[in-house]
Amino acid sequence: MPTxxxxxxxxxxERRRLKEAKALEPVVFAPVRRNPLxxxxxxxxxxxxxxxxxxxxxxxxxxxxxxxxxxxxxxEFIVKNYASGILSRPYSDDEMANIRSNIQVITNFSxxxxxxx
Amino acid sequence: xxxxxxxxxxxxWAKGLIHWSATDTMRCILGDAADYAxxxxxxxxxxxxxxxxxxxxxxxxxxxxxxxDGVIDAADITFTAAAGDPxxxxxxxxxxxxxxxxxxxxxxxxxxxxxxxxxGGDVTVQWDSGSNRIAKI
Numbered sequence: 001m002p003t004x005x006x007x008x009x010x011x012x013x014e015r016r017r018l019k020e021a022k023a024l025e026p027v028v029f030a031p032v033r034r035n036p037l038x039x040x041x042x043x044x045x046x047x048x049x050x051x052x053x054x055x056x057x058x059x060x061x062x063x064x065x066x067x068x069x070x071x072x073x074x075x076e077f078i079v080k081n082y083a084s085g086i087l088s089r090p091y092s093d094d095e096m097a098n099i100r101s102n103i104q105v106i107t108n109f110s111x112x113x114x115x116x117x
Numbered sequence: 118x119x120x121x122x123x124x125x126x127x128x129x130w131a132k133g134l135i136h137w138s139a140t141d142t143m144r145c146i147l148g149d150a151a152d153y154a155x156x157x158x159x160x161x162x163x164x165x166x167x168x169x170x171x172x173x174x175x176x177x178x179x180x181x182x183x184x185x186d187g188v189i190d191a192a193d194i195t196f197t198a199a200a201g202d203p204x205x206x207x208x209x210x211x212x213x214x215x216x217x218x219x220x221x222x223x224x225x226x227x228x229x230x231x232x233x234x235x236x237g238g239d240v241t242v243q244w245d246s247g248s249n250r251i252a253k254i
Contacts, residue, residue, distance in 0.1 A: 045179065045192075046192065046193075047179075047192055047193045047194055047195050047241070048176045048177055048178055048179045048191075048192055048193075048194040048195070049176065049194070049195050049196075049197055050173065050174045050175065050176035050194070050195070050196050050197065051196075051197035051198055052198065060175065060176055060177050062177045062178075062179040063178075063179025063180045063191070063192030063193075063194075064179045064180045064192065065179065080195075080239070082195055101238075102236065102237070102238025102239065103195075103238060103239045103240075103241055104230060104233055104236075104238060104239070104240045104241070105229075105230050105240075105241050105242075105243055106207070106228050106229065106230035106231055106233060106240065106241070106242045106243070107228065107229050107230060107242070107243040107244075107245065108228055108229040108230075108245060109120055109207075109225050109227060109228030109229070109231075109245065
């Protein structure tokens, strides 16, 4: 170890370690809202669907495309025949009837004259 | 009012600027006529439709198809867990990032199931399976 004027100079490795130590930034821990991961299921849409998440944001699933969605929603869409996929569990006829119970249908408009010639 | 085409939208269609295919994105909204007075002759872009009138949607039309004799079709659509004011019309438009450039195309207010009272359940639109499907141009 070289010494000059009675001072002990740090070795190259010691100087490098000290330099790197100064470069380290303190770690800041911020509280976050953790959402437990939900199982996802891949479904293929038969219909295009618009809906809202609980926070009010919209989602738009296009017919003909495949998406990974929460298991609960996937089951709902499969039971309602909006999409194809594998149900997470067997559903009884009563359960399926209950899931399908609140659907209103708009139809038959092109027979009302939506033609332009 | 009756179902109809927006005339300025049809002009764009005639110019070849509207493609009923994967080239363009077609969207549909369920609307409240209390907040929108339709004018098929002069309204051209989605910006003409007040935000309050756009009750549910938009939903992107999928599996767009053109059939013989100018007939256009798409997969059925559903507005899930729809809630809000009663809705009297459906509106189909070409989506291009901003409302001011999104061409209005088709207005539908005469159909079985319209007007519809939104009760928190789903509202499914079943395009006609007959000869005219969504519309015949």
